[in-house]
Amino acid sequence: MSTSNNRDLEKVSAESSEEPLPVESDSNDSKASSKTDDNDKYGTTQRGLKSRHIQLIALGGCIGTGLFVGTGATLSTTGPAPLFMSFVVISGVVWVVMQTLGEMSAYIPTAGSSVPLYVKRYVEPSLAFAAGWNYWYAYAMLVASEVSASAVIIDYWSNPVPVAVWLTLVLGTIVMLNIFVVSWYGESEFWFASIKIIGILGLIVLGIVLFFGGGPNHDRLGFRYWQKPGAFIPFAAPGNTGKFLAFWTALVKSGFAFILSPELIVLAAGETEAPRRNIPKAAKRFVYRLMVFYIVGTLVISVIVASDDDLLLQGVSSGEDNAGASPFVIGIKRAGIRALDHIINAVILTSAWSAGNSFMFAGSRSLYSLALNGQAPKIFRTCNKHGVPYYCVAVTSLLACLVYLSVSGGSANVFQWFVNLTTISGYIAWIILLIAYLRFRRALEYNGLLHQRPHKSPGQPYVTYFALGFLIVLTLTNGFQVFLPGKFTVSSFLAAYITLAIVIALYLGHKIWFRTPLFFRVHKIDVYTGKDEADRLEELDVPSVPKNVMQKIWFWIA
16 A cells, blocks of 8 residues: 555656646647548548468568578588577567567557657657667568569579569569558468478478488488587687577577567557457467477478588679579488479568568558557558558668669579678667567556556566677677678678668767757656557457367367
8 A cells, every 4th residue: 555655746746847648638638639630631541451470470470481492501600509509599589579569559559559659658759769770770681681582592493584574474463462451461471480380390300300311311410410510610710709600690590580579469459350369379379380380490401401511602703503502402402302402492582472472561560550649651551441651651662672682683692681781770679669568667667557468478577688688789780791700791781780880870960960868767757648449349349259179279279
């Protein structure tokens, strides 16, 4: 009782000495009227994504070319042990990111939900401005990287069709699926993700079969490639130092397989049916998907492909034929299984298409959220009658057209440029996100609302502090290779650190121009606006009741 009284006295004192939050009814009525007028003028997004859409978006958006293609470069540079260990570590960090996102987005799943919206609400506007434009830029680059990877995958078939034709076909399809109706995106991603899930599960089963010698040549692989050529490829130094640097290099590179995928849940929150039920469900199941698809998937790669295989991605620079193929495809080819490598390559092409589809959705909604927050031109608030912010889709598509650099620079080389740029953008975005979560949690504690979170993740806030510290160190040291003797190049330095410089410039420029505070004091953080609407939607939600065993299984999946 005394603690509650002290908290009340603290609130009264703070409100008497500082500018209070706008809670007067006249002000709220005025804001509501203004919001209604804006919605009439610009339109708004619609809740067109069903439970099965949001579950498969959470899963399918994560399975892209980072796992299927990007792992080849990491394996050939560092060896199988660093590749596997880095995916285990990054999976732990991504789990923390997903849980924090689940808590914040399920608490108030409003239209235009995004990480920058939470940063502006719980931290301060300048950091939100920098984070928002970083997100949009990163997602547009991720669209380009997935489309570029599609060209790498198609190169496996040594086709005579010009690269520009394939780039146009893949990018054009992605734009069409995102420009009209949000349910088109949700439905296409549902089926794309289903193909990916079946494909990766099949590859895992195949890896187990080859491990025990069940292939056509009955050659029992076991952990042969961990012994020869070896578990580690020392990086930049001999002995244990080189092994550690190989592991750290793998950590930096492996982030691309996960980068910005958890945020897809937040961006879909404002367009999801029953968000208080479906978002926590997706967040809770995320850990199992990480374990099965990423950790087991990289273990399979390390079993079926040698790190010195001449068909791995890095061979492209020396002109090797088919070097752009996925390590999964290479492993199947080496096992002597006819035709299967072409089938799996087609599945992986679908995966790249799907990931690009998801990132186009995410990029357009990030720009839409910036416009809602007054941090991008109002024209980007415009939605068509189906609730799609089509100007946002169009501008994101224009930036993604950087993928046409593949025509002159080589698909694999351009793919690696995009990998470097977007990975660091993602790490910076996660740092800002975790800061926002800590402020969100502190505000809930202050207002006595911590128990009202629809989703409660274990180990908080300690796991968030650990992940935050780890990501800061990883971001600052991601370009350590350029500081090694004889390794410095301007292009490598810029790829490692230009994103950090851009984010800092955006943050400082906005802060100086608008004179924003360093951060909001905890008593001024708004944890109420939008909560009533979310509570009302939750009360109206009537979950479907499974009528048989098959429905129970389906409801658990989707």
